[in-house]
Amino acid sequence: xxxxxxxxxxxxxxxxxxxxxxxxxxxxxxxxxxxxxxxxxxxxxxxxxxxxxxxxxxxxxxxxxxxxxxxxxxxxxxxxxxxxxxxxxxxxxxxxxxxxxxxxxxxxxxxxxxxxxxxxxxxxxxxxxxxxxxxxxxxxxxxxxxxxxxxxxxxxxxxxxxxxxxxxxxxxxxxxxxxxxxxxxxxxxxxxx
Numbered sequence: 033x034x035x036x037x038x039x040x041x042x043x044x045x046x047x048x049x050x051x052x053x054x055x056x057x058x059x060x061x062x063x064x065x066x067x068x069x070x071x072x073x074x075x076x077x078x079x080x081x082x083x084x085x086x087x088x089x090x091x092x093x094x095x096x097x098x099x100x101x102x103x104x105x106x107x108x109x110x111x112x113x114x115x116x117x118x119x120x121x122x123x124x125x126x127x128x129x130x131x132x133x134x135x136x137x138x139x140x141x142x143x144x145x146x147x148x149x150x151x152x153x154x155x156x157x158x159x160x161x162x163x164x165x166x167x168x169x170x171x172x173x174x175x176x177x178x179x180x181x182x183x184x185x186x187x188x189x190x191x192x193x194x195x196x197x198x199x200x201x202x203x204x205x206x207x208x209x210x211x212x213x214x215x216x217x218x219x220x221x222x223x224x225x
Contacts, residue, residue: 073088073090074088075088076089076091076136076137077140078098078140078142079141079142079143079144080103080105080145081105081144081145081148082149085103087103089102089136091137092135092136092137093135093136094134094135094136095129095132095134095138095144096110096131099144099146105148107146107147108121108122108131108147110132111132111176113132113133114132115130116202116204117173117204118130118176118177118203118204119176119204120132121175121176121180121183121203122145122147123145124138124139124143124144125142126186127183128184145179146175146179147179150178150182156182157185158182159178161219162177162178165215165216166212167209167212167215168207169208169209170207173203173206177203177213180199180200181200184196184199193217196217196220196221197217200217
């Protein structure tokens with residue numbers, strides 16, 4: 033059994049996705065050890081925010097690093113690196129996904145939308161609601177909050193406030209702006225519980 037581990041997910045570190053991964057390999061009588069391996073980069077085609085993009089990277093590179101480091105789309109943030117906080121949320125084929133744990137290969141050939149591609153001028157209804165309710169404090173998690181909410185509303189246009197808030201439960205806000213998030217969601221649903 034092989035288990036892949038990628039040290040390149042550590043924020044603030046110089047990233048070399050092609051050389052930073054390790055593979056666990058069992059050794060008879062000695063358990064598991066890690067040894068470095070070089071993953072072979074391959075060219076992959078993406079459609080990011082409506083534009084065709086070609087990248088050369090290992091297929092298991094987290095999508096977040098390709099978006100931020102190779103394409104310069106830094107609106108999606110690194111939060112936990114485990115897909116649990118939601119700061120890195122993007123849309124793949126209209127579905128909200130955590131980019132920090134989504135391998136690049138899963139996005140190949142599919143439409144990827146980041147917060148930069150949601151609207152060019154912050155005119156998306158979710159963005160307008162967030163602005164009207166002055167939701168962000170530090171703002172670090174807000175792109176993920178907005179992307180999760182926008183994907184849910186696109187799939188369920190008549191969603192109630194409670195349904196949207198349930199969907200947002202996996203998005204964490206360290207500043208605790210949940211009262212303002214709830215107000216923005218209420219604005220979007222017209223107060224429908």
